[in-house]
Amino acid sequence: MTLLGKEAELKHSKGNALAIGKEAREAKSKNNEVIDSTIGMLYDENGKFYEFKTVEKASKDLTSTEKYSYSSTAGDEEFHERLYEWIFRDDITNVRNKMHLRCIATPGGSGAIANTFSNYLSYGDKVLLPSLMWTNYIQIAQEQGLGYETYELFDDNSKFNNRDFEAKCIALKKNQQRVVVVINDPCQNPTGYTMSYEEWIGVIDTLNTISRDGTPVVLLYDMAYIDYDIRGFESSRLNIKLFQSLNENVMTILAFSGSKTLGLYGLRIGAQICLTKSEQNAIDFTQANDFSARGMWSGTSTLGQSIIRKVFTDYKKEFEEELEYARKLLIDRANCFKEEASKHNLKHYPYVCGFFVTIPCENSKEVFEQLKAKNLYVLPLANAIRLTLSSITLKEVRKSVKIISEIIK
Numbered sequence: 506m507t508l509l510g511k512e513a514e515l516k517h518s519k520g521n522a523l524a525i526g527k528e529a530r531e532a533k534s535k536n537n538e539v540i541d542s543t544i545g546m547l548y549d550e551n552g553k554f555y556e557f558k559t560v561e562k563a564s565k566d567l568t569s570t571e572k573y574s575y576s577s578t579a580g581d582e583e584f585h586e587r588l589y590e591w592i593f594r595d596d597i598t599n600v601r602n603k604m605h606l607r608c609i610a611t612p613g614g615s616g617a618i619a620n621t622f623s624n625y626l627s628y629g630d631k632v633l634l635p636s637l638m639w640t641n642y643i644q645i646a647q648e649q650g651l652g653y654e655t656y657e658l659f660d661d662n663s664k665f666n667n668r669d670f671e672a673k674c675i676a677l678k679k680n681q682q683r684v685v686v687v688i689n690d691p692c693q694n695p696t697g698y699t700m701s702y703e704e705w706i707g708v709i710d711t712l713n714t715i716s717r718d719g720t721p722v723v724l725l726y727d728m729a730y731i732d733y734d735i736r737g738f739e740s741s742r743l744n745i746k747l748f749q750s751l752n753e754n755v756m757t758i759l760a761f762s763g764s765k766t767l768g769l770y771g772l773r774i775g776a777q778i779c780l781t782k783s784e785q786n787a788i789d790f791t792q793a794n795d796f797s798a799r800g801m802w803s804g805t806s807t808l809g810q811s812i813i814r815k816v817f818t819d820y821k822k823e824f825e826e827e828l829e830y831a832r833k834l835l836i837d838r839a840n841c842f843k844e845e846a847s848k849h850n851l852k853h854y855p856y857v858c859g860f861f862v863t864i865p866c867e868n869s870k871e872v873f874e875q876l877k878a879k880n881l882y883v884l885p886l887a888n889a890i891r892l893t894l895s896s897i898t899l900k901e902v903r904k905s906v907k908i909i910s911e912i913i914k
C-alpha cells in the first residue's frame with residue numbers, strides 16, 4: 506500500500522535533465538576525460554562555470570535587508586521596472602502608452618510557466634507545445650492536472666510550421682474553447698532554432714484570427730535564451746514589438762529567466778510578465794497569479810531580485826559586454842560544431858544560435874548509453890539527442906562530434 510494520494514502515485518520524474526546532469530557531474534569528478542554536455546549552464550573555455558563579474562560585484566554591494574528580507578509575493582516594484590526596461594529597451598515608453606504591463610517575480614522562468622499553465626487552463630485542458638521542446642513543460646503541465654498537444658515545430662523546408670501550429674490551435678479551440686500556446690524563441694531549446702521576423706508575423710496573424718470571435722488565447726513567450734541571440738539585443742526583440750498588434754483577446758505572457766540571462770541558475774529567479782491591451786485582463790493577471798505564487802512558493806528570492814535590480818541599474822553597460830562575450834563563446838562553439846558535423850556527415854536540426862544543438866537519431870536511449878560508455882554525456886530525447894554547446898569547450902565539441910558520428914553511423 507502506498508501513502509501517496511491517487512494523483513501522486515503517477516508522479517515519477519523519468520530521465521530528466523537535472524538527474525542526468527548529476528550523473529554526468531559525478532562521472533566527471535572521478536574521470537577528467539568525461540565530457541558533460543547535459544545541463545544548460547554556461548562554461549568558459551577552461552571548463553569553468555561562467556560567472557558574470559558584474560553579477561558578483563552587484564551581489565557584494567547589497568545590504569542584509571536587500572539580500573535576506575521577505576519581499577512581497579509579486580516582488581519589488583523597482584525589480585519590475587528594471588526588467589521592463591531590459592526587455593523592451595527603447596520601446597518601453599511606447600509599450601507603456603499602448604499596453605498594460607504587470608509582473609510577478611517567480612522562481613526562475615519555470616515559476617512563470619507553472620503559474621501560467623495553472624491560471625489560464627482548467628483541470629484536464631491541454632496546453633499546446635512544440636514537438637521538439639524543453640520536456641519539463643510536460644511535467645509542469647501534468648503537475649497542474651493538464652494534458653498537452655504538440656505542433657510540428659518544422660515544416661518540410663525546415664522553417665517554423667505555422668500551418669500545423671494553426672491547425673492545432675483551431676482543434677484546441679474547438680475542444681476546450683480556449684488556447685494556451687508555448688513558443689520558445691530565440692535559441693530554442695533543444696534545437697537552437699530562431700524564428701525570423703516574418704515567421705513571427707505569421708504567428709501573430711494566426712493568434713489574431715483564432716481569437717477574433719472572442720476565444721481567449723494566451724501566448725506564453727518563453728524568452729529564456731533571448732540574450733544569447735546572435736542578432737544582438739535590439740534585433741532579438743523585434744518580435745516583442747509585434748505583440749502590440751495582438752487583439753485584446755490575446756494576452757502575451759513573457760517568461761523571463763534570471764538563470765540564463767544572468768547565470769543565476771541555482772538562485773531561482775525569474776519573472777512572469779503580462780502584456781495586454783485589456784486593462785481588466787491585466788488586473789485579473791495580478792490577482793490570480795499573485796494568489797498562486799503565494800499558494801505555491803509564497804515569495805521569490807529577495808537576493809535574486811536585488812542582484813538583478815542592481816546589475817540593471819549600476820552595471821548595465823559592463824554586463825552587456827560580458828553577455829556579448831558569452832554569446833561569442835557560443836558562436837565559436839556552434840561554428841566548430843557545424844564544421845565538424847559537415848565533415849562527418851552528421852545531420853542536425855536547423856540551428857541558428859544558443860546553448861543547444863539537436864541530432865536526430867533512432868534508439869536515442871541506446872545511443873545515450875553507448876555515448877556514456879565513451880565518456881560523453883548528452884541528453885536523450887525522443888528520436889534525438891541534445892548536445893549542450895554552452896557547457897563544453899571547443900576541444901570537447903570536436904571530440905563529441907567525432908564520437909557521436911561514429912556511434913550513429
Ligand SMILES: Cc1ncc(COP(=O)(O)O)c(C=O)c1O
Pocket residue numbers: 545612613614615616639689694727729761762763764765770774775
Ligand atoms: C526553454 C526553457 N525554458 C525555461 C527554462 C527555465 O529555466 P529557469 O527556471 O531556471 O529560469 C529552461 C531551463 O533550462 C529552458 O530551457
